[in-house]
Amino acid sequence: MAPAVDPNMIRPPPRSLAPAPPGLLPPPPDKALTKPLTVLCTVGVSAECEERLRDAFGTFHYYAEGEEIPADILPSIDVMFNTWTGPPGVVSDFAQTPRLKHVQLCSSGADKAMASAPFQKLVRDGGKVAGVERNVTLANASGTHVLTIPNWVVGMLVNVYHQVPRQIMIARNEQRWALRPEIDAGGGQYYARVTHGRMAGMLGYGQLGRESARLLKAMGMRIVAANTSGKATPQDGYVIPGTGDADGSIPEAYYSTKDAAQTREFLSRCDVLVASLPNTPQTAGWLDEEKLGHLPPNAVFLNVGRGSLVKSEHLLAALDRPSGLFGAAIDVTDPEPLPDGHPLYTHPRVIVTPHLSGDTEGEMDIAADVFLRNCARVAEGKEVINRVHFERGY
Numbered sequence: 001m002a003p004a005v006d007p008n009m010i011r012p013p014p015r016s017l018a019p020a021p022p023g024l025l026p027p028p029p030d031k032a033l034t035k036p037l038t039v040l041c042t043v044g045v046s047a048e049c050e051e052r053l054r055d056a057f058g059t060f061h062y063y064a065e066g067e068e069i070p071a072d073i074l075p076s077i078d079v080m081f082n083t084w085t086g087p088p089g090v091v092s093d094f095a096q097t098p099r100l101k102h103v104q105l106c107s108s109g110a111d112k113a114m115a116s117a118p119f120q121k122l123v124r125d126g127g128k129v130a131g132v133e134r135n136v137t138l139a140n141a142s143g144t145h146v147l148t149i150p151n152w153v154v155g156m157l158v159n160v161y162h163q164v165p166r167q168i169m170i171a172r173n174e175q176r177w178a179l180r181p182e183i184d185a186g187g188g189q190y191y192a193r194v195t196h197g198r199m200a201g202m203l204g205y206g207q208l209g210r211e212s213a214r215l216l217k218a219m220g221m222r223i224v225a226a227n228t229s230g231k232a233t234p235q236d237g238y239v240i241p242g243t244g245d246a247d248g249s250i251p252e253a254y255y256s257t258k259d260a261a262q263t264r265e266f267l268s269r270c271d272v273l274v275a276s277l278p279n280t281p282q283t284a285g286w287l288d289e290e291k292l293g294h295l296p297p298n299a300v301f302l303n304v305g306r307g308s309l310v311k312s313e314h315l316l317a318a319l320d321r322p323s324g325l326f327g328a329a330i331d332v333t334d335p336e337p338l339p340d341g342h343p344l345y346t347h348p349r350v351i352v353t354p355h356l357s358g359d360t361e362g363e364m365d366i367a368a369d370v371f372l373r374n375c376a377r378v379a380e381g382k383e384v385i386n387r388v389h390f391e392r393g394y
Helices: 047-056 071-076 117-124 149-162 164-174 207-218 260-268 312-320 363-380
Strands: 038-041 059-062 079-082 102-105 137-139 199-203 222-227 254-256 272-275 300-303 327-330 350-352
Touching: 038 071, 047 059, 047 363, 079 363, 102 363, 137 363, 149 164, 149 207, 149 300, 149 327, 149 350, 199 207, 207 222, 207 272, 222 260, 254 260, 312 327
Parallel strands: 038 059, 038 079, 079 102, 102 137, 199 222, 199 272, 222 254, 272 300, 300 327, 327 350
Antiparallel strands: none
């Protein structure tokens, strides 16, 4: 019997302890900036990364997941490097950590950390701890997954357009050569769809959207993008050299998700819709049945953001209606994990993967590099990169 899974989990803690490939990480920041800091790390990292971190800081407290953290070290902590859930359970109030300036997450998603007890209390008390103004910043690790999640987008689009899962299923289950007439899930004549000249719409144009756009453009696709402003913006945050779209020039048009007419026009142009939005009150359920209906016939939907964006029943309806979706590939689901026996698992034109596209080789080492750079910025009194803004929800 499979082990029970907590249904409240949006994403399990990243567990990839493989070191980063040689040459990927830049030199660490000046140790003169980081040495004075005392660190509490609760993120599992590779042996190479642990050595790098111990060398960078004057005092480095390292407690792997599940290990008990002594409360008497908390008053000395300047910065924390934590999992997706934020500060460890021993910290219920930032009054316990009077020196704490910054909390760095190893994940892109920050909703669980924002909902943690100390941050909720800080927000509720107007940014004050015990009546005193406190500026404890929170940052995510956005940008650490651009080497695998956009590749998943490309790979899944090829799988959907070539109907590869159907071919694999016949070969594996029936151990025979598949015949062309039985491959097409719609019952028509099989042919591999082409990407060249088709339009890919990026719903969200952060690090993942930009790198996905760059890769899809290389496959001959045209690109449009939708964000809250409806305008091109420079790429910011943590950027791995050679990835993304620095000046936002790849899309030929931008649309605002806050404007109903612009949203409808954007969706109507998307032969392929790539969603990479975070989980916020504004994005939950945003892609409803009506909006899915604005997509052109035989569009493809790919979701690498959060499953809360679209209800599973709305996605199924869009797949099954006449001239609906040609196919979908989802690495995130509603709910998550998707219950056993859910019809999306067996739908002939759907690929479901268990939220693993971002479990990147060297993932924690790359996130640790974000942490190191932010620690240097904290020491210099600069704004941290990838800062989470509570009013935005990400």
